[in-house]
Structure formats: structure tokens, C-alpha cells
Ligand SMILES: Nc1ncnc2c1ncn2[C@@H]1O[C@H](COP(=O)(O)OP(=O)(O)OP(=O)(O)O)[C@@H](O)[C@H]1O
Ligand SMILES: Nc1ccn([C@H]2C[C@H](O)[C@@H](COP(=O)(O)O)O2)c(=O)n1
């Protein structure tokens with residue numbers, strides 16, 4: 182049976198409706214030895230890595246869905262290394278590297294930076310980390326990102342966590358964020374939402390069909406949302 186993520190278009194073009202747009206079924210992991218646990222009323226098979234190979238979690242969701250906020254909590258509670266693709270790109274801009282002005286223009290325009298640039302930044306962080314448990318936040322944003330990661334890093338994520346948030350809530354959060362980001366304005370947000378629908382939802386569908394996706398209802402307080410996230414990581418047997 183195919184599991185698909187419904188498009189956002191009615192939500193992007195009008196400001197009136199909200200949605201929870203992922204339908205899903207229990208997951209299966211084929212690569213790792215697995216054990217069974219229950220989250221909510223569903224039975225999940227969770228991966229159990231047998232050695233210190235990297236444990237990669239992709240953290241996905243629309244702009245302002247709360248990825249960064251929840252990643253901080255996962256880091257505090259479960260000791261992962263948090264790599265935000267957006268933060269790595271903003272660091273390149275701030276350091277005035279050769280790609281800095283190209284990255285700035287793309288981010289201002291709500292588009293996606295060439296995959297090779299972003300993957301190389303992630304690769305550098307992964308290779309210099311002594312922590313092998315990674316939360317890769319805001320990546321992959323497109324099929325091109327995903328394929329470039331597989332090609333350059335030579336790995337796939339063990340699990341993918343998707344923060345499913347209504348458009349109105351995402352817009353409200355971004356406009357209230359107050360961190361001086363060049364993309365936190367209504368024009369850029371509209372563009373980012375279109376990019377999310379056109380390029381990122383297919384990636385989320387891809388991982389849903391591969392049985393790697395955990396969908397979190399991203400509406401509620403930060404603590405309420407973390408109570409949905411916690412059991413995913415609490416049941417993983419990953420060495421520190
Ligand atoms: N559950 C929540 N309820 C209300 N506000 C929240 C919640 N979670 C996060 N926020 C706030 O919403 C804003 C966006 O959150 P955050 O930066 O974590 O989102 P994000 O998914 O990382 O967004 P982006 O993709 O733009 O980086 C922040 O100001 C954050 O404090
Ligand atoms: N894989 C990625 C991640 C981010 N970007 C660019 C475009 C985004 O709008 C911007 C901010 O990212 P965020 O902090 O919201 O995760 O960074 C990209 O091009 N590719």
C-alpha cells in the first residue's frame with residue numbers, strides 16, 4: 182500500500198485552513214537487527230545498531246515547525262550531536278567564505294542551496310565529531326539533497342522524524358521568532374512553503390514508503406511535543 186503526503190497548495194495560497202497532512206502505518210526496518218516496542222497504540226520495530234557506526238536521524242518539517250527547538254531537547258536528553266543545515270549555511274555567510282554571498286541570496290529568496298555545498302558542510306561536521314549519533318536538522322530538503330547525501334556520505338538515515346505542523350501555525354511562529362533571520366518575513370516564508378511542498382514533501386513520502394518515518398503532531402506546547410518525540414529515542418539501543 183502506498184502512503185502519501187498530501188500537498189499543501191490550498192494552504193499556501195489561502196490563509197484560512199489548517200492541515201495535518203501525513204497518513205501512515207507501522208514501520209519496518211530491514212537493515213538492522215530489530216526489536217519491537219509500543220508507542221501510543223502502535224507496534225514499531227526499532228533498529229539496533231551492533232557497533233559504533235554512525236546513527237543518523239534526519240529531522241524534517243516545514244519552516245517554523247519546531248525542528249530546532251525539539252532537537253535541543255533531544256540533545257539534552259539523549260546526547261545526540263545536532264547539525265542544523267540552516268545553521269551551517271548561516272555560519273558560512275557569517276564567515277564570508279567564498280560561497281557566502283551565493284548562499285545568502287538563495288536563503289533570502291527562500292530557495293535551496295546546491296546540494297554539494299550543504300552536504301560538504303555536513304560531512305565536515307560529521308567527520309570531526311567524536312559523537313556518532315547525529316540529528317541532521319532541515320536536511321534533506323529535496324530529492325537532490327537526499328541523493329547527494331547518499332552519494333557523498335555513503336549512508337542513509339536510520340530514522341527520519343517529521344514535524345507535521347499546520348501552515349498557519351508555522352507562519353505565526355516564524356514571524357514571532359525574532360532572531361534577526363533574513364528569511365523570517367512573510368514574502369520569504371510564502372516562498373519557503375512552496376518549496377517545502379514541491380521539493381521536501383516528496384522526500385518525506387520517500388522515507389514513509391521506506392518505513393523509516395516517525396510523524397509528530399507539532400501542535401502543542403514544546404513539552405507536549407517532546408513527549409511524542411521522547412519514546413522514539415528512549416527505545417533506541419544506541420551506545421553513547
Ligand atoms: N511548540 C511550540 N509552540 C510555540 N512556539 C514554538 C513551539 N516550538 C517552537 N516554537 C517557536 O517557534 C519558532 C520556530 O521554531 P524553530 O526555530 O524550532 O523551528 P524550525 O522548524 O527549526 O524552523 P526553521 O526551519 O525556520 O529553522 C521559534 O521562535 C520557537 O521558539
Ligand atoms: N538542506 C538545506 C537546508 C537549508 N537550506 C537553506 C534554505 C532554507 O530556507 C535556509 C534556512 O534553513 P533552516 O534554518 O530553516 O533549516 O537554509 C538549504 O538550502 N538546504
Ligand SMILES: [Mg+2]
Pocket residue numbers: 248249265267319
Ligand atoms: Mg531551524
